[in-house]
Amino acid sequence: EAGVAQSPRYKIIEKRQSVAFWCNPISGHATLYWYQQILGQGPKLLIQFQNNGVVDDSQLPKDRFSAERLKGVDSTLKIQPAKLEDSAVYLCASSTTGKNSPLHFGNGTRLTVT
Amino acid sequence: TQLLEQSPQFLSIQEGENLTVYCNSSSVFSSLQWYRQEPGEGPVLLVTVVTGGEVKKLKRLTFQFGDARKDSSLHITAAQPGDTGLYLCASFINSGYALNFGKGTSLLVTP
Numbered sequence: 001e002a003g004v005a006q007s008p009r010y011k012i013i014e015k016r017q018s019v020a021f022w023c024n025p026i027s028g029h030a031t032l033y034w035y036q037q038i039l040g041q042g043p044k045l046l047i048q049f050q051n052n053g054v055v056d057d058s059q060l061p062k063d064r065f066s067a068e069r070l071k072g073v074d075s076t077l078k079i080q081p082a083k084l085e086d087s088a089v090y091l092c093a094s095s096t097t098g099k100n101s102p103l104h105f106g107n108g109t110r111l112t113v114t
Numbered sequence: 115t116q117l118l119e120q121s122p123q124f125l126s127i128q129e130g131e132n133l134t135v136y137c138n139s140s141s142v143f144s145s146l147q148w149y150r151q152e153p154g155e156g157p158v159l160l161v162t163v164v165t166g167g168e169v170k171k172l173k174r175l176t177f178q179f180g181d182a183r184k185d186s187s188l189h190i191t192a193a194q195p196g197d198t199g200l201y202l203c204a205s206f207i208n209s210g211y212a213l214n215f216g217k218g219t220s221l222l223v224t225p
Contacts, residue, residue, distance in 0.1 A: 042204075043213075056212055102159035102162070103159070
């Protein structure tokens with residue numbers, strides 16, 4: 001099966017600019033996640049979707065981050081305006097809805113904010 | 115959110131050596147997953163442990179879940195350069211499907 005696709009792979013922007021990341025999950029996976037991974041740390045959940053509804057966005061900085069999953073398939077994550085501390089790898093993952101289902105991750109987008 | 119502590123943070127060994135990395139929490143895990151992340155890639159699931167005292171083997175990797183389900187360990191026998199990567203333990207957030215990750219153990223195996 002095709003894996004989780006993310007684009008772009010790399011992005012460099014200046015602070016206060018905006019940026020968007022795209023994710024296409026594995027076909028048939030109802031649940032989609034965005035994680036932020038800062039260098040030297042484990043991934044931190046930003047938002048979880050079940051189909052096109054938000055399940056958990058408690059750790060999403062909503063003053064600057066937004067995400068949507070139209071039609072319950074692809075998803076975009078946007079940052080506006082970016083700050084230096086947003087420099088990180090943004091990982092998208094998808095899973096089925098069964099208990100203990102593994103998360104399947106994309107290779108991420110590495111964002112550098114200068 | 116359950117705090118997962120992993121140790122050691124970094125480990126550099128030579129090919130052929132054995133090693134163990136640990137994952138601990140102050141509260142009980144309902145289940146625990148171990149992932150490996152190679153540079154430039156996303157994490158990939160290695161194993162899920164559910165039952166206290168459970169031991170699972172994956173070739174040269176042995177995973178153990180503590181009897182009280184508050185800790186887990188990963189033992190690698192005769193490490194190879196291909197084992198290099200970031201080893202992450204993760205537990206499920208509340209009763210949902212999202213995962214909470216530890217900071218990971220970064221392993222480097224040199225020939």
